[in-house]
Amino acid sequence: MATTHKFRRGGGIKILYDGEFGKLSDDVVLYSILPYFSSKYLIKDLSLICRKWTDWIRFCIPMSIEYNSNNNNNNRGGDDGDRNRVMVMSFVEYCKKGFMKKLHYLELKKLYFGLEVECLAGDLSDLETLIVERREMVAPKPEYLTKLKNLRVLNVGGCYFPESRDFAFLLELKNSLTSLKCSFVNEHEQGEVIENTLKNISKLTKVRDLSMDANNIEIFRLDSAKINHLVNLTELDSLSLEKINMDNTLQIISTMNSLTSLSLRNCNITCEGCNHIAKMSSLKSLDITDNEIGELGCKHLSTLPNLTRLTIENANYSGLKHLIEGLQKLEYLSIRDKKPSGLNDPTNYINFSKLKYLTYLNASNTGLSGMEFTMISRLENLRVLDLSNSKLSRTEICEISKLPSLTELDISHSEHSIDSYGWDYLSQISTLKKLQLKNKCVDLDGIKYLKLHNYLN
Incomplete structure (x- = not known):
């Protein structure tokens, strides 16, 4: 006969003891409830259930896990800090005991006093993806990483390896690694160290996706002799460089x-x-x-003859x-700006209608003109449109409503409020499934529209 457990209150597991869920059998908990909880909540709150949590967490943690302790109190004292420390130490302990051996995916961000990274000392032999993006903190020990022989994706962006500044430890992973993200974090590194770093990376011949940035350095310079090492990556499909001259x-x-x-x-x-x-x-x-x-x-x-995706x-x-005229195979275009860019020039408008294959357009904060909205309305394949921080009157909304395939629309932070005519135009977009209205004043007509189209409960 299955035993039952009385659940104690606390955290994300609260749903289990509310109302009729006061008592549940092991079978219901293990097979019908816990598998649907995020892994991080299992780790954080399972200890609040009963004394058998040690066996349960071992049984219920899925094959992959995203562990991201984003609590703003991580670096503070008090009850929240103590609770998080206990949670982290429990997770690390389970890794060291081999209970997380079957993990395929592990993500560590905004770490708590560096404790989480010690989980890599445990048996994670099946791990295929590891993301340890750490800013302004020392990286995990290279010996923790070199034993991950099945690792395919490694993201150590922002990590500084004082014991292996030239990333030589990566050579231990050259038979499995296909994706790498790393950073140059010290602007005072000597040329020889940088050149050796690129030499070592160039020996990772199975890497198809490489991303490098200069972390918090204002601008980092690489000369031709150093960058030439990357030519050896003959299978490289994607290259991403940021803040590097x-x-x-x-x-x-x-x-x-x-x-x-x-x-x-x-x-x-x-x-x-x-x-x-x-x-x-x-x-x-x-x-x-x-x-x-x-x-x-x-x-x-x-x-460029084959370009289908452009972010500028x-x-x-x-x-x-000129880009619109020449790149007519584009399916994705993002031209958003941090500040109004002043595209609005009635004598020199952008003819977006030439992009017949475009399915995604982000023109946030670009100051599009009325004529440009008319050109956009002719994009028969456009499904996603971001016009946040734009000047949208009923005239522009009327043009948007003519898009036959639009499923997602963002008009957040736009200057003008939408009047009844504007809501009527929006109601004509029968294909629309997602509408974003952040910081947007919605009147009664708008509320009626949102309820009518099930955007409000």
Whole structure:
């Protein structure tokens, strides 16, 4: 006969003791309830159930786990801090005892006094994905990582390895690793260390996805001799670099024919660099956010023959019309800006209607004109549209309502309130499934519309 347990109050497990759930059998708890709880809540709150939690957590933790202690009180004292410390120590202890051996996915962010990283000392032999993005803290010990022989995806962005500054320990993972994210965190590192780092990374011949950034360094420079090592990664499909001065080395990057995705955020790219990028005919995805490429740079990039995804945010939009004219295979376009960019020029509008295959457009905070809304309304395949921080009157909403395939619309933070005519136009979008109205004043007509279309309960 199955035993029953009386649940004590506390945390995310509260639902189990409310009302009729005062007492439940083992079978119901183990097979019908706990499998539907997030793993982090099992770790955090299972101890509040009964004394058998040791066996239960071992049984119920799923094959993958995202453990992300984002509690704002993590670094504070008091009851919350003590409770979190106990939670973390319990998790680490279970890893060390081998109870988490079957984990395939582990994510550690905003760590609590560095305790969580000690879980890597345990048996995690089946782990395939590890994300340890730590800012301003020392990284996990290299010996913890080198024993993860099945690791395919490793993200150690922002981590500093004082015992292995050149990332030599990664060579122990070269037979399994296919995706790597790492950072240059010390602007005073000597050239030899940086060159050895890139040499070691270039030996990870199975890596298809590589991401490197300069962490909190204002701008990090890599010369041609150093970046040339990456050419050895002949299977590399995606390369992402951020806050690394790359303009003088793009001639080398442009020879990497295997690349289909390139991201160069805040890398001081100029029109000359764009000229080299334009030679990469295999590119399908390009991100050049936070670079002042100018009109000539846009002209160069407009010749990329196979580009389907373009992100060009917080940039000089003077040459955007050239990109729209030339890149008519685009399916994804993001041109959002941190501040109003002033695209609104009635004599020089952007003809978005030429992007017949576009399914996603983010034009947040770009100051689109009325004519540009008319061009957008002709995009028959557009499914997702972000117009947050835009000036939207009933006229612009009328144009939006003509989109035949629109399923998601964001008009948060727009300057004008929506009148009854605007709500009527929105009601005509029969395909709409998601509507975002953050910081938006909604009148009674709006409430009626939202209730009518089940956006409100």
